[in-house]
Amino acid sequence: MSGDARLRRPLIREQTVATLLVLALIIVLVLIIALPLWSLLSKSLQNASGGYVGLANFATYFATPSMVSALFNSLGVALMTTLLVVPLAFAYAYALTRSRMPAKGVFMGIALLPIFAPSLLGAISLIYLFGNQGVLKGLLFGHSIYGPIGIVFAEVCYCFPHAVMIIATGLRLADGRLYEVAEALGTKPTRVFFTITLPGVRYAAISAAFVVFTLVITDFGIPKVIGGQFTVLATDAYKQIVGQQNFEMGAVVGLILLVPAVLAFFVDRQIQKRQVALLSARAVAYEPKPAPMRDALLLAFSSVIGLVLVAMLGMAIWASFIRYWPYNLSLTLAHYNFGEFEPGGWEPYLTSLAMAGCVATFGTGLVFLGAYLVEKTKVPMPLRSLAHFLAMLPMAVPGLVLGLGYVFFINAKSSPFGWLYGTLAVLVINTIAHFYTVGHITATTALKQIDGEFEAVSASLKVPFWTTFRRVTVPISMPAILDIAVYMFVNALTTISAVVFLYGPSTKLASISIIHMDESGATAPAAAMATCIVLTAIGAKTLHVVLDRLVFSRLQVWRKR
Amino acid sequence: MLLGIGGRMAGEAGAEAVFVAIRNLSKHFGAFQALKDIHLDVKRGEFVSFLGPSGCGKTTLLRAIAGLDRQSGGTIAINGRDVSNAPPSERDFGIVFQSYALFPNLTIADNVGYGLVNQRRSKAEITARVAELLAMVGLSGQLTKYPAQLSGGQQQRVALARALATSPSLLLLDEPLSALDAQVRLRLREEIRDVQRRLGVTTFMVTHDQEEALSMAERIVVMNHGVIEQIGTPEEIYRNPATTFVAEFVGRISLLPGVAHGIDAVEMAGRRFLATRAAEIADGAAVEVGIRPEAIRVRGVTGSEPNALPVRITDLEFLGAFCRATLVAEGAPGLTLIADFSANLLRDLGLQQGAAITVDLPADALRVFPARASA
Amino acid sequence: MKSKFLVGVGLCLAALIASAPIASAQTRTKVTAYTALENDQLQPFKAAIEAGVPDVEIVWVRDSTGVITARFLAEKDNPRADLVIGLVATSLLLFEKQNLLDEYKPKDSDKLRPGFRDTAGPYTWTGMDAILAVVCFNTVEAKKDSAAAPVSWEDLTKPAFKGKIVMPHPASSGTGYLQVAAWLQIMGEEKGWAFMDKLHENIAVYTHSGSAPCVQAAKGERMVGIGFDMRGAKEKTNGAPIDLIVPKEGVGWDLEATAVVKGSKNLEAARKVAEWSATKAANDLYGKYSAIVAHPDVKSAPPNYPADAEAKLVKNDFAWMANDRERILKEWVKRYEGKAAPK
Numbered sequence A: 001m002s003g004d005a006r007l008r009r010p011l012i013r014e015q016t017v018a019t020l021l022v023l024a025l026i027i028v029l030v031l032i033i034a035l036p037l038w039s040l041l042s043k044s045l046q047n048a049s050g051g052y053v054g055l056a057n058f059a060t061y062f063a064t065p066s067m068v069s070a071l072f073n074s075l076g077v078a079l080m081t082t083l084l085v086v087p088l089a090f091a092y093a094y095a096l097t098r099s100r101m102p103a104k105g106v107f108m109g110i111a112l113l114p115i116f117a118p119s120l121l122g123a124i125s126l127i128y129l130f131g132n133q134g135v136l137k138g139l140l141f142g143h144s145i146y147g148p149i150g151i152v153f154a155e156v157c158y159c160f161p162h163a164v165m166i167i168a169t170g171l172r173l174a175d176g177r178l179y180e181v182a183e184a185l186g187t188k189p190t191r192v193f194f195t196i197t198l199p200g201v202r203y204a205a206i207s208a209a210f211v212v213f214t215l216v217i218t219d220f221g222i223p224k225v226i227g228g229q230f231t232v233l234a235t236d237a238y239k240q241i242v243g244q245q246n247f248e249m250g251a252v253v254g255l256i257l258l259v260p261a262v263l264a265f266f267v268d269r270q271i272q273k274r275q276v277a278l279l280s281a282r283a284v285a286y287e288p289k290p291a292p293m294r295d296a297l298l299l300a301f302s303s304v305i306g307l308v309l310v311a312m313l314g315m316a317i318w319a320s321f322i323r324y325w326p327y328n329l330s331l332t333l334a335h336y337n338f339g340e341f342e343p344g345g346w347e348p349y350l351t352s353l354a355m356a357g358c359v360a361t362f363g364t365g366l367v368f369l370g371a372y373l374v375e376k377t378k379v380p381m382p383l384r385s386l387a388h389f390l391a392m393l394p395m396a397v398p399g400l401v402l403g404l405g406y407v408f409f410i411n412a413k414s415s416p417f418g419w420l421y422g423t424l425a426v427l428v429i430n431t432i433a434h435f436y437t438v439g440h441i442t443a444t445t446a447l448k449q450i451d452g453e454f455e456a457v458s459a460s461l462k463v464p465f466w467t468t469f470r471r472v473t474v475p476i477s478m479p480a481i482l483d484i485a486v487y488m489f490v491n492a493l494t495t496i497s498a499v500v501f502l503y504g505p506s507t508k509l510a511s512i513s514i515i516h517m518d519e520s521g522a523t524a525p526a527a528a529m530a531t532c533i534v535l536t537a538i539g540a541k542t543l544h545v546v547l548d549r550l551v552f553s554r555l556q557v558w559r560k561r
Numbered sequence B: 001m002l003l004g005i006g007g008r009m010a011g012e013a014g015a016e017a018v019f020v021a022i023r024n025l026s027k028h029f030g031a032f033q034a035l036k037d038i039h040l041d042v043k044r045g046e047f048v049s050f051l052g053p054s055g056c057g058k059t060t061l062l063r064a065i066a067g068l069d070r071q072s073g074g075t076i077a078i079n080g081r082d083v084s085n086a087p088p089s090e091r092d093f094g095i096v097f098q099s100y101a102l103f104p105n106l107t108i109a110d111n112v113g114y115g116l117v118n119q120r121r122s123k124a125e126i127t128a129r130v131a132e133l134l135a136m137v138g139l140s141g142q143l144t145k146y147p148a149q150l151s152g153g154q155q156q157r158v159a160l161a162r163a164l165a166t167s168p169s170l171l172l173l174d175e176p177l178s179a180l181d182a183q184v185r186l187r188l189r190e191e192i193r194d195v196q197r198r199l200g201v202t203t204f205m206v207t208h209d210q211e212e213a214l215s216m217a218e219r220i221v222v223m224n225h226g227v228i229e230q231i232g233t234p235e236e237i238y239r240n241p242a243t244t245f246v247a248e249f250v251g252r253i254s255l256l257p258g259v260a261h262g263i264d265a266v267e268m269a270g271r272r273f274l275a276t277r278a279a280e281i282a283d284g285a286a287v288e289v290g291i292r293p294e295a296i297r298v299r300g301v302t303g304s305e306p307n308a309l310p311v312r313i314t315d316l317e318f319l320g321a322f323c324r325a326t327l328v329a330e331g332a333p334g335l336t337l338i339a340d341f342s343a344n345l346l347r348d349l350g351l352q353q354g355a356a357i358t359v360d361l362p363a364d365a366l367r368v369f370p371a372r373a374s375a
Numbered sequence C: 001m002k003s004k005f006l007v008g009v010g011l012c013l014a015a016l017i018a019s020a021p022i023a024s025a026q027t028r029t030k031v032t033a034y035t036a037l038e039n040d041q042l043q044p045f046k047a048a049i050e051a052g053v054p055d056v057e058i059v060w061v062r063d064s065t066g067v068i069t070a071r072f073l074a075e076k077d078n079p080r081a082d083l084v085i086g087l088v089a090t091s092l093l094l095f096e097k098q099n100l101l102d103e104y105k106p107k108d109s110d111k112l113r114p115g116f117r118d119t120a121g122p123y124t125w126t127g128m129d130a131i132l133a134v135v136c137f138n139t140v141e142a143k144k145d146s147a148a149a150p151v152s153w154e155d156l157t158k159p160a161f162k163g164k165i166v167m168p169h170p171a172s173s174g175t176g177y178l179q180v181a182a183w184l185q186i187m188g189e190e191k192g193w194a195f196m197d198k199l200h201e202n203i204a205v206y207t208h209s210g211s212a213p214c215v216q217a218a219k220g221e222r223m224v225g226i227g228f229d230m231r232g233a234k235e236k237t238n239g240a241p242i243d244l245i246v247p248k249e250g251v252g253w254d255l256e257a258t259a260v261v262k263g264s265k266n267l268e269a270a271r272k273v274a275e276w277s278a279t280k281a282a283n284d285l286y287g288k289y290s291a292i293v294a295h296p297d298v299k300s301a302p303p304n305y306p307a308d309a310e311a312k313l314v315k316n317d318f319a320w321m322a323n324d325r326e327r328i329l330k331e332w333v334k335r336y337e338g339k340a341a342p343k
C-alpha cells in the first residue's frame, strides 16, 4: 500500500456526515414535536377563520361556566387522586423495599399490571363492580360510581404503578448506616420513621405527586367511560374538537392542560438535581431486619391493594366472557365477535398491533440513533444540546395536547402534511413523539455506560463511526434497545389520548374502538377488546423477559467472564 | 516523497528529520486554558513521553495531536503535512487508552483486525496479519476469546496490537499502564519499549508516573498547568532540571533557600557553598538550591571540603535496600536535607538517629534555581 | 436478537398491506362515506353496496350524528367525504341549505313514499328509513322499586324515576335531538322546555350515543332509557327484561337518508351508490334494521317491536328541525349541561 493511499482524504468526511445527521435529527424533532406544539399555541390565539384574536378565546373559555366547571372538576379529581395515591404507593413501596414480607417479586409485578392496560379498562371494571348492577354496589352506600368517585377510584389504580416505581426508587437509595446509628442511639422506630425514612423519600414523593397529578389531569379514557355528567378538561377537549369541531376552544383547553404538565416537568427536574446529591452521599444499602409484626401488617396491606389491582383487571376480563350481564351469567365468546359491534371487526386490533409494531421498530431506531448522535459524536455542542432539549420536550407534553397539536399542524391551511391525516403513518409518528423522552433517557443512560473512546479508537483505525455503531455500539446496547422497543410497543398499544384525534377511516385503533363501543353501550365487547390489548401487552413483556433470559444470554456470551 | 511502511526503520536516512512539529498550540475549555503555547519537535521513530501531574494537559495535548479534540490555536504538522484541521482518520496514528477501549462484543481476533477489515484486505491477509500481531505481543492462541475473558495485562496487549495493526506512523499511548498492578506494569514497560523499537514507530506516551517516563522514553516533555516546563532526555531531566517544578516532580530533591553570592557560590543559613548557576541569576538574588538525596556524600568527608556541612540525623526511615535520612544542619534548623544512605554505609559508619556527622554537598551536584515567588 | 425487529418489520409490512388497496381491489374506486348508522349495520351495508355497485369500495367514517354533522360542516371548504349514508334528514337539510350537497336524483326515488325524499329545493337527499325514540323500561328493576310503567312522557317526571332515566345527549346523538325536537313540537316551546326542566331532575346521565340508553336499561344499569327504537327491540330479543313503550303523546323520529357530497373527487362512483340506495334491494336491507322503510312495498316487522309506534309518530317539521337546530341545542346546553352531576 502506498503512502498516498494512507493519507488520501475520504470522499465524505465523517464529521460532515455526523453534523448532517444531527441536523436531520433536529429537523425531525422540530417537525414531530416543536411545530405541532407551536400550532396548538397559535391556534388558541386565532378565530375560526384563522385571524389573530389575542386572548379572546381564553376570555370566552373563562366566561363559559360549563367549561370553568370542567377545569375545577379536573383539578379536584387530580388533587384527590394524588392525595390518595401517594400515601398508598408509599406504604406499598415501603413494603417492597423495607420489609421482609414474602413474595415481593409477585407484589411488584401486580403493582405494574395497570401499565399494560388502557386506562379505561379500570373504569369498565368499576362499572361491573360498582355500577347499578355491580357485584359490590352495596359498598358505595347509595352513591353513584358514575362521576368523581368512579374517576378517582379508577385513576388511583391507573397511576399506582407510576407512583410505586418512583417512591420505591427513592426508598432504595437510603443509607443503611443512618438506621444503624439511630438504632445504636436507641431511637424509637416511629421516630426513625419520621426523622430518617420520610425525609429520605421526600423528593421522590413530591416527584410522584406531580407525575400522578399530570397523569390524572390529562387522562381521557377514564372520565370518558365512567365520568357520567361529570366533565373534566380532557373530555371537554374531546367534545370541543371531535363533537363540535370547535378547534380554537380545543386549543385553549389543550394549553390549559399543558400548564400543570410543564410545571410538573420543571419541579421534577429541580428535584432530580437534589436527588443526585442524596445519591452520592449514600453508602450502605439498607437491609431490613426481621420484624414479624411489621411484615404481617405490610403483607396484609399489600395483599388488599394487590387484590384491588387484580380485580380491576380481572373484572373486565371476566365480564368480557359473560353472555348478558347481569341477567345471564353464562360464559360466551360472543363479545369477541367484534364485527357485531364495530364496523372494522378485528381490524382495529390488527391496526393497533401494526401501529405498535411500527412505533417499536422505527421509534426505537430513531430514539437510539438520536441518542447516539447526541451522546457520542463530535458535532458542535450547541447543535447536540438543541437536539437533546427537543428530545426531552415530550416529557412535559401530555399525549392529548400533542395529539391536538398534530391536528392543527397537519390540518393547517398552508400545511404540506394534510395528506397524512388519518394515516397509519401519522399515528405512528405521533406516538413515537409522545413516548420519545423515556426512550431517549434509557438510550442515553445505556450509551453513557459504554467506553467513551470507542469512536476515538475507530477514528484512529480509519473506521467510520457508523461502522462502529453497527458492529459494536448497537450489539452491546441491545438490552437497552429491547427495553425501549417493549416500552414503546406497550404504550403504543394502550394509548388513547393522542391518537383519538388523529385516526382515520381505515386506521381506527383498538383503544378508540373500545371508546366507541362503550359509547354505544356495548360495554362487554369494549371489555373484550381491552382484554385483547392487555393480553398482548403482557405477552410482549413476557416475551421480552424470556428472550432476555434465554436467547439473549446465549447470544451475548461475551458478557460472561 | 511521502512515507511508506518501510520508511520508518530507526537509523535510516531521514530519520533525523522532524516528524511531528507542534507550533504555538493552545487549547481552551471555555474560560479555562488547558494548553498554552506548546512548541514541540519530535523526530521520526522517537519515543516521547508527556509527564506531569494529573490535570496538567497531557491528554489534551495527545488528543490534539490525534485530532480527537481540535486545538484552539496553533498548528500541528505530521511528516511535513499540516494536519491542524484534518480529522483523526486522516492523521495515520494508532492509539491505546487507559481503559483500552476494547470492543467487548468482538473476539480478540476481531478487535485486532478491526481496522484491517475496512482496508478491503483479503480475509487470508487479515488472518495472517492478526496472527502476526498477536504473536508479537505474546498472545498467540487467544484469538477466539472475548476481552472480558483476558487479564488486564493481556487486554493491554490486545489494545496495543490493535493500535499497531494498520502500521500507523504514529503511536499514541494515554496512560497505557496505569490500570495495571505493579508487577505486570514493569513487564509491560519493557514489552512496549521493545515493540516500539522493533517497529521504529514514532510514539507519544502520556504518563503521570515519572519512573515510567524515565525508564521508557527517549525524551521527556515535562508539563505543568498547560505549559511545557522542560524537554529533554531522562538524564537531562533528572540531572539538570530546568525548574524547581521539574526538580521536585522528577525524583526526590531537597530544595534549600539561599542567596546568590559572587559568581560561583550561594549563601545558605549564613554559610557559603560553591555552586555554579545560570547567568540570568544576578548576584544577591534569592535562590533555591537543590540537591538529590543520593548526591550527598558521607564516606570519607574530612570537613575541609568547600561544601562540607555538619548535620544531625533527625530521622531515619527504613526503605529496604536503603534508608532515607533527614538531616538538619547544626545551628541552622532552616536547612533540612534528605539523603539516601545504603545499608552498607549505615553499617560501616554506625549511623543512627540523633548522630552528628559532617556531609559534603558536591558543587557539581548543586542546582541553583531562582526562588519561586511563593517560596 | 434481531428477531424482535423482524417481527416489527413484519407487522409494519402487514400494516402497509392492510392499509393499501389489495391487488384485486385496485380497479375499484374508494368512496368515503360519512355515516351515523349503527356499528352492526356497517359490515352488511358495505357488503350489500359493493355487491350492488361492483366497482366501488366503501370506506366508512362512523360517529354519532352530532359528531359527523359537526365534522362535515367543519370540512366544508375541503370535503373529505364523497357520500353521506344513514345520516338524519335534519342534518342533510342543514347541508343542503349551505349548498354542500350534490344535486342528484336517483331513478328509483319516485317509487319511495312521498315523505321519504327531498321535496324542497334542488333534489339532494333520498330517505332510507325512519328512526324513532322509544322508552325502554326495565321490568326487573322496576319491580325492585315498585315503579309503575310510564304511559306518557309526563309520567317520566315522577319522583319514582329520580336518577333512573338515561337519554342521549341531543348535541351528539340524532336520537337525542329528534326527541327533544318532538317534545318542543307536541308541547310547544314553552311547555316543552318546562317539561325537560322537570325531566332533567330525573336524568342520571345524557349519553353520547342513541343506542346506549336502551342498552343500559336492558342491562339494568338504569331503569329507563329513552333511546333508539331498534336497539331496544334487539336487546329485548337478546333476552333483556325490558318493555318498549311508546308514550301516548307520540314519539320523535327522523329519517335516515343518503346524499352525494358536492365537490366529491369520486362523484361518479358516489352517484352510483346513491342510485343503489333508492332501489328496492337496498330498501330490503334497510328493512332488516328498521321498522319503517322508505319503499312502500318493503314490509318490516322486527321482533319485539312496539306495534303502535308508526301510528304515534309526531308530526315533524323537518325544515324547522334543521333551521332551529343550532338554537335549540344552544338552549339545551345552557339549561342542562355543566350543572352539578345528577345522581
Ligand SMILES: Nc1ncnc2c1ncn2[C@@H]1O[C@H](COP(=O)(O)OP(=O)(O)O)[C@@H](O)[C@H]1O
Binding pocket: B029, B032, B034, B052, B053, B054, B055, B056, B057, B058, B059, B060, B061
Ligand atoms: N472537555 C473538557 N471540558 C473542560 N475541561 C476539560 C475538558 N477536558 C479536559 N479539561 C480540563 O483540562 C485540564 C487538562 O486535562 P487533561 O489533559 O485531561 O489532563 P491530564 O494531564 O491529566 O491528562 C484539566 O484541568 C481538565 O479538567
Ligand SMILES: [Mg+2]
Binding pocket: B055, B058, B059, B060, B175, B206
Ligand atoms: Mg490524562
